[in-house]
Amino acid sequence: MSIILNVSVALIIISIVSGWCMFFRNKKLYLNREVDHLKMLSVIIPARNEGRQIGRLLDSINIQTYKKLEVLVVDDGSTDNTAEIVRSFGYRVIKNELNKGWVGKSSACWKGANQANGEYLLFLDADTELYKPDSLETIVNHFEEKGSSGILSIEPYHIVKKWYESFSVVFNIIVVTGMNVFTPIKSKLKPAGAFGPTIICSKEDYFNSGGHFKYCDSVMDNFGLAKAIEEKGLPIHCYLGKQTIHFRMYPNGIKQLVEGWTKSFATASESTHPLVMTLISMWISGAFVASLLLIISPMLSNSNWIIISFILYSIYAVQCYVLARRVGNFPFFPHFLFYPVLFLFFTIVFIRSLYLTKVKKSVKWKGRDIDV
Template structure:
């Protein structure tokens, strides 16, 4: 067996084992018992040009069995019919006219929170939707069981409709793993923050932390808000949203997908614990090494090397599929050629580093954001 093939096999096997330690599990909310009586809930939805995406969320809110809530859609300088659509679903529309530095999602959320009547606040991204009619009951019941303190945040389950959307698979895995709390050590590392699309907290803790007003300049508001709560010794709990909340990321096209992930990864890796980051790097490297071992063994025509490398490649494909399907309904067949997903992730990550450290800016929804 050529030495290069043996080295690739060893690194690939080590990375495969590290992968299981890196992403041990993704807990989701269980159904809670007891009566569905909770404090008045204010649902705050920041929305900028979301006319094509916000209707499923508003419809899912209308279908909830639990009804003691208000819906505040904060129109963040939209130029489409976002506000009109929100009103059709009975939501209260607040206009966020801030033009100063810091306007955007955080300013919109802060504006919504200031106008909220509820004792509990639920911040939802406009591209999310509740999975069924009991989702709110399950979410609020889980928060109450955890003492109704700090933040309970969920990463929605990613629903894929068009083929190019599968390119988000590895990004979804890394975003979740990068929160530090889904390894075999669970709570050994502090969470990197909170998941942004679905954040539930009580109003007293929110204003005590400074809320979104404290993080008005942050590119990744979700991580920054979670840290603001942690700075006040308030708990931040992160879980998977499977069975409770879904979302569809970047349905507008590949360009939007690139801009969105570029924004997220330009600064997001700074919050991941070095040990977790090392495991992520090794796991991604192993993905390339397992593919390289298979290609090298085919070229060398060595039966033993070919058998071992084929086994490793298949194991890596299976593990990558397992991790991705925890995050969304990604195409199973695509993982037979999973190195393409790793190559796209690596290329876009390098591009995000270029934008962050050379251009010092990223683009999102028509805005240039300094980083």
């Protein structure tokens, strides 16, 4: 029994170290210089039934200091008042018709890009919100510092307001770490793809690479675009969006949250480097082992195991919270005191995603059945 306990403690410690290694770098955007505003920026927003949320994004665009821009909202078959809200802001609405072989968002992005006038294209999800008046300047600034080449993608900071939204936390952490570029050896690992909610690229690179058209049947439009860019030998840069761009992912209930993570998570995980996937797997496994050790420790004859298990459990809880705050405003209480529930939820949804994407090869999202 003592051997099993000692091995468990060693596994938990290794798992905690794995957690820090998989999310070693906290890459955020900063405005390093004034942007000259010489480049026309086309903001392209694909939207399907986003009437409840898109107004916040448009409000945040209205107060931006970067003024040389146009806003194109591509209505991807909405059945709510999305188009009316956009027009009330005075912005252009483009109707998208989904052609055979296309997946919705890729089609909408391609439609918008073909009608854009800007030298830079910025694709924004409708549930995002620019955090500061200089957020667009910050994004353009970093893109130009990277040579205005390839794509720069940003994972928005997740704003949670309802209790169930905290169940996204493990997904949010793994979406970021699974990109391969947040480890201590990021320079030796190529990005797994690009973050979908916020992508900026030059119009020239977009069309030279084939853009969203190249992999129009990809459920993960951001991974399809990243692959097209990479095939042209162009770079991909990934950053975190805290204090630059935020979003609220699934405000309409836990069903929406489950469907959202189910539709793409298992597919996206295939692009993660085996080394990073090992770190992630160790981190997840350690969370369950730490909670199991805490449960059985009162049954052991040596009371020291209660103290040891409590310390390890507490360290895991604190680590989860620290990593979570890098990607969203997740509250510590009560969620991280009972963090095994968050990991269990993640595991169940991930298995569901594997089943639907690999066995049934069909997922549902926003009223559409999508073949994968």
